[in-house]
Every structure is written in structure tokens, then in C-alpha cells.
Amino acid sequence: MSYILDIMYVTYYIMSAVLYAMAETTMSFRETSAWISLTSILAVFGFYFTVVGRALSAGPVSADTFLGEYVGAVILLVVLQIVLQIIAAVGTRIGGGDVETARDEREKLIELKANRFGYFIVLSGAVLVAGAIGYGLPGYWTANALVAAVVLGELVRFGAQLVYYRIGV
Amino acid sequence: MADAGLRNRLKDVRAKLGLTQAELAERVSVSRKTINTVENGVFVPSTILALRLAKALGMKVEELFFLDGK
Numbered sequence: 001m002s003y004i005l006d007i008m009y010v011t012y013y014i015m016s017a018v019l020y021a022m023a024e025t026t027m028s029f030r031e032t033s034a035w036i037s038l039t040s041i042l043a044v045f046g047f048y049f050t051v052v053g054r055a056l057s058a059g060p061v062s063a064d065t066f067l068g069e070y071v072g073a074v075i076l077l078v079v080l081q082i083v084l085q086i087i088a089a090v091g092t093r094i095g096g097g098d099v100e101t102a103r104d105e106r107e108k109l110i111e112l113k114a115n116r117f118g119y120f121i122v123l124s125g126a127v128l129v130a131g132a133i134g135y136g137l138p139g140y141w142t143a144n145a146l147v148a149a150v151v152l153g154e155l156v157r158f159g160a161q162l163v164y165y166r167i168g169v
Numbered sequence: 170m171a172d173a174g175l176r177n178r179l180k181d182v183r184a185k186l187g188l189t190q191a192e193l194a195e196r197v198s199v200s201r202k203t204i205n206t207v208e209n210g211v212f213v214p215s216t217i218l219a220l221r222l223a224k225a226l227g228m229k230v231e232e233l234f235f236l237d238g239k
Binding site for chain 1: 199202206215
């Protein structure tokens with residue numbers, strides 16, 4: 001339970017900063033949405049890897065040790081994303097912004113360019129993990145290293161989107 | 170960021186017609202920010218968007234967009 005409360009606490013503070021920035025600048029709904037994705041992934045999986053890191057540093061664990069934490073983190077991330085995206089959409093709508101228009105060509109180009117960065121990170125992580133398996137990397141390390149590669153890839157993808165939204169593409 | 174040597178008179182023409190960025194954006198089905206970045210030369214629009222912008226403003230595309238130094 002404290003696990004969930006800690007994540008909610010961190011997410012609340014990060015989202016406060018995002019919503020403040022949204023109110024102070026002319027941030028579009030898509031940019032706000034990318035901020036929400038970035039911060040919620042950072043909060044949930046930052047905490048997940050803190051828990052995993054502590055357990056691994058204490059000594060060897062069984063193969064399914066982190067399964068519950070992992071499933072919990074994924075469910076929490078999905079719930080957080082749904083709730084925060086709805087809040088952002090309603091907030092944007094109240095502020096007179098547009099949330100219904102389909103992605104235009106600039107926004108599609110931003111997503112494509114950002115995806116390229118994320119893909120490179122995920123691919124690099126997969127290649128590194130595949131190589132490490134050959135050297136006898138334990139199963140729980142393999143699984144968490146792959147999760148880390150995907151999480152890092154997503155953070156880089158959303159980070160790149162935010163940079164492109166600000167400096168142009 | 171993107172400087173392909175393409176310049177435009179979008180801001181002047183839009184202002185002359187009394188349109189806001191949001192109104193023009195709605196006419197050509199893009200976001201207001203996209204109009205803003207095209208006006209500032211940060212984003213180079215596709216041919217189809219350039220044609221849609223010209224049509225929405227009642228101009229020929231070459232009257233609205235031109236290469237640097239022309």
C-alpha cells in the first residue's frame with residue numbers, strides 16, 4: 001500500500017509542476033499529454049527500479065520475485081495515464097484549447113522523429129541483454145534489463161517529443 | 170530549427186484578412202501551433218498544406234511561399 005501511496009505522492013508533485021507550466025505557457029494538449037506520459041513513467045518505474053535495486057543488492061532472488069511489483073507498476077501506470085490524460089483533456093477544453101482535432105503533419109513528424117530515438121534505445125538494450133544472456137545473466141536480471149530498456153526508450157521518446165514541440169521540427 | 174530557405178508572407182496576409190492563427194488553423198485542419206511554426210519558419214509545411222493555406226487565404230501558393238533571396 002505504501003508503494004502506491006509513494007508513487008501517487010511523487011506523481012502529484014510532478015503533475016503540479018506540469019499543470020503550473022501548462023497554465024503559464026501556451027502548451028498544447030499533445031505537449032501536455034507527452035509531459036504526463038513522461039512523468040508518470042518516470043514516477044512509477046523510477047520507484048519500481050528503486051525497489052528492484054534494493055532487493056538485488058541484498059542478494060540473489062528467485063526468478064518470479066518481481067512479478068507482483070511489475071504487474072502492479074503496469075496497472076498503476078495505465079490507471080495514472082487514463083486519469084491524468086482525462087484531467088488534461090478537460091483542463092484544455094475548459095481553457096478553450098483543442099483536444100479533438102486529429103494529429104496534423106507537424107505532430108506526426110514530431111512523433112516519427114521521436115520514435116526513432118526511442119527505437120534506438122530499445123534496440124540497443126535488447127542487443128546488450130541478448131549478449132549478456134550468453135555470459136550467463138540470471139533470468140531476473142534479463143527480465144529487468146529488458147524492462148529498463150523499454151522504459152528508457154519510452155522516456156527518451158517522450159523527452160524527444162517535448163524537445164521537438166519546443167524548438168520545432 | 171528547420172531552415173530549408175523557404176520564406177512566407179503568411180503572417181502578413183493572415184493579419185490583413187483579420188484572421189487569427191486559430192481561425193486559419195481551423196480552416197486548414199491543423200493545430201494553431203502548426204500555423205505559428207509555419208509563420209515563424211520553424212516548420213516547413215508539406216506541399217499539400219502549403220496549397221491548402223494558399224487556398225484558404227485566396228492566393229496562389231507561390232505568392233504565399235518563396236525561396237530565400239527571391
